Amino acid sequence: xxxxxxGQSAWRRVVVYVVLGxxxxxxxxxxxxMVLTAFKTTPEIFRNPFGLPQEWTTQGFxxxxxxxxxxxxLRNSLxxxxxxxxxxxxxxxxxxYALARYTFRLRGVLFLxxxxxxxxxxxxxxxxxxxxxxxxxxxxxxxxxxxxYTASGMPMSVFLLSVFFRNLPRELxxxxxxxxxxxxxxxxxxxxxLVRPGLATVVIxxxxxxxxxxxxxxxxxxxKTWRTIPLGMQIFFGQHLIDWSLVFSGMLLASLPLLIIxxxxxxxxxxxxxxxxxxx
Amino acid sequence: MFLxxxxxxxxxxxxxxxxxxxxxxxxxxxxxxxxxxVGLQNFxxxxxxxxxHERFFNALGHNAVFFGLTFLIQTTLGLFVAVLxxxxxxxxxxxQASYFLPHTLSLVVVGFLxxxxxxxxxxxxxxxLRRLGLGDWVQPWLGQSDxxxxxxxxVNAWAxxxxxxxxxxxxxxxxxxxxxxxxxxxxxxxxxxxxHVTFPLLLPSLAMVTILTFIWDFNAFELVFxxxxxxxxxxxxxxxxxxxxxxxxxGDPTTGGEPGQIGIAAxxxxxxxxxIGVASAFGVRFMTRSQTEY
Numbered sequence: 001x002x003x004x005x006x007g008q009s010a011w012r013r014v015v016v017y018v019v020l021g022x023x024x025x026x027x028x029x030x031x032x033x034m035v036l037t038a039f040k041t042t043p044e045i046f047r048n049p050f051g052l053p054q055e056w057t058t059q060g061f062x063x064x065x066x067x068x069x070x071x072x073x074l075r076n077s078l079x080x081x082x083x084x085x086x087x088x089x090x091x092x093x094x095x096x097y098a099l100a101r102y103t104f105r106l107r108g109v110l111f112l113x114x115x116x117x118x119x120x121x122x123x124x125x126x127x128x129x130x131x132x133x134x135x136x137x138x139x140x141x142x143x144x145x146x147x148x149y150t151a152s153g154m155p156m157s158v159f160l161l162s163v164f165f166r167n168l169p170r171e172l173x174x175x176x177x178x179x180x181x182x183x184x185x186x187x188x189x190x191x192x193x194l195v196r197p198g199l200a201t202v203v204i205x206x207x208x209x210x211x212x213x214x215x216x217x218x219x220x221x222x223x224k225t226w227r228t229i230p231l232g233m234q235i236f237f238g239q240h241l242i243d244w245s246l247v248f249s250g251m252l253l254a255s256l257p258l259l260i261i262x263x264x265x266x267x268x269x270x271x272x273x274x275x276x277x278x279x280x
Numbered sequence: 281m282f283l284x285x286x287x288x289x290x291x292x293x294x295x296x297x298x299x300x301x302x303x304x305x306x307x308x309x310x311x312x313x314x315x316x317x318v319g320l321q322n323f324x325x326x327x328x329x330x331x332x333h334e335r336f337f338n339a340l341g342h343n344a345v346f347f348g349l350t351f352l353i354q355t356t357l358g359l360f361v362a363v364l365x366x367x368x369x370x371x372x373x374x375x376q377a378s379y380f381l382p383h384t385l386s387l388v389v390v391g392f393l394x395x396x397x398x399x400x401x402x403x404x405x406x407x408x409l410r411r412l413g414l415g416d417w418v419q420p421w422l423g424q425s426d427x428x429x430x431x432x433x434x435v436n437a438w439a440x441x442x443x444x445x446x447x448x449x450x451x452x453x454x455x456x457x458x459x460x461x462x463x464x465x466x467x468x469x470x471x472x473x474x475x476h477v478t479f480p481l482l483l484p485s486l487a488m489v490t491i492l493t494f495i496w497d498f499n500a501f502e503l504v505f506x507x508x509x510x511x512x513x514x515x516x517x518x519x520x521x522x523x524x525x526x527x528x529x530x531g532d533p534t535t536g537g538e539p540g541q542i543g544i545a546a547x548x549x550x551x552x553x554x555x556i557g558v559a560s561a562f563g564v565r566f567m568t569r570s571q572t573e574y
Contacts, residue, residue, distance in 0.1 A: 019364065020372075030382075030397060033404055050408070094285070099283070117295065119495065123499055124553050125300075127542060127549065128298075132296070134312075154289065158286065187282070212384075212385070212387065212388075214506075230388040230389075254389055255385050270376065270446055273443070273446065274450040
């Protein structure tokens, strides 16, 4: 977009920066406040809500870590999100590959079958899903969440990866076949490494909502053993709402892993998420 | 062979539950046990019988307001900001990254954070207003029935807006420069350029983001659950279809309310599926029709 005249455009530029700056304050200030408040004592939060902490304290963090079993929730969240990502890649990639590179009778139908799930939130099937998990004895185990997350990520991932696979040149495959490589070998050793950017996109698009999910843990994890961070925090905050220092420390602890990753690699994040959205 | 694992997981844990929730809605249920076939009786109950029909239409209205207000914010403010950002001036990567930052927080954290920030006695926003001499403006926004829903929607917009902005910026930057240059050579000013060149080319992205927003807003659950409780306090003023569904299906542990009614809950779920399905079908049709190849 081009500015009109030179004199006007300098003014415009100032206005643009002011507008964008104000908006950045709206988005960032609550988060900055959360970070600062987490290091204050509860009386200081009430007395001095905006300034830097007069005496930095980590009491809230220590209490949250010991009494809220934050370490346990962190381990559970890592394990569940990580396993779901691995399982999703191991299942979605071969499926996308088959749909993109082979011709067979049911291909069109199967592709549509996967595609149909992109628009439908899996939550709407929660009742049969809950009963299925109960009948399989998976309630209160991490497998209920891992299977649900993998299934819900499948349509978008199969679609995205099939786009990546379709763009690979045919000659690669033919050359490998002439060299005597089997179909499995071609896929795992030659084709899969070539779609690494696609695999990264799939992981980014899915891991954020899984890590932050509250709905399925709420229903599938009634006891404490496998609680994830969002559920554990919600229950803990509900019981300790008067202790502001503790709640703010807990919120910061809960958000820290994704915040750090985001700050370190916001470029890849943004690229991955827009790729997921624009192609969907 | 490549396809089997994906088909099994997707089929068993997504396709099967979604399809069979349709059949759940036409049976009578005793707790988690299925009884006889009752046809459309559960739907009749949801739509005509007290208290279900009152709660259903109450929640449906709230979801509509939720979507309407969010749509308004993202297609005015969001689109405006995206147009500014798309010029790639110095420092814009920072702005874009900061608008998206709240999107990475869990809605549980977003909900509790804003509950604290809006607390009428000690919250940061009321304290700031008091220091500015605007103490009269302070209200228990989340506790009054006429302000609670709008407050929750604005909190949601805070966490959500980064996503539409991101997509719009990417879509604007994908428009070939020659289009804009040609329009400028033809004497088009800033607004005309936007109205006749940028905007029509953005329609597919706008439609797509709108569909995603609709689906998301008609499934919204966490924020109300965390900020206002499972029955959408005060007095169902923030109740949504998903919280209503949750209470009907799993009972309400906090108020000891009505016990689980699987059949009726399934009917609510099917109605939600219908609303989302019809709306997205319209949206997708609009999107494909407005697509331009370039």
